[in-house]
Amino acid sequence: MTVHRYRDVLIEVTILSDAERGGWLVEFWDLSPSGSGELLHIQKLPTGELLLDLLGEKLNVDLVAWAIGIARTELQGY
Known part of the structure; x- marks a missing residue:
């Protein structure tokens, strides 16, 4: 689990094993x-x-692009 700041909001990022599909799941809170x-x-x-x-949810495109970048970084090595 890591915490990042997006604009003035704290976002928790958690990586979970996705045993059902054999991959990984990144949650953003x-x-x-x-x-x-x-x-x-x-x-x-x-x-x-x-x-x-x-x-x-209806989310800002910039937030989604930011989240994808964070997920790619967090998933390196998985």
Whole structure:
């Protein structure tokens, strides 16, 4: 688990084993008191492909691009 700052919001990033699909799952959580909690998932399949799940949220494109960059960095070596 790591914590990053996106604009003025603390975002917790957690990497979990995705045993169901054999890859890895990166969760992003908004830790701010008025935040929405769980924001999105980025899944890394065994093929190396990344899949994005916005969990039904409407998110800013810049936040999503930032999250993909963070996920790629966090998943190096997995």
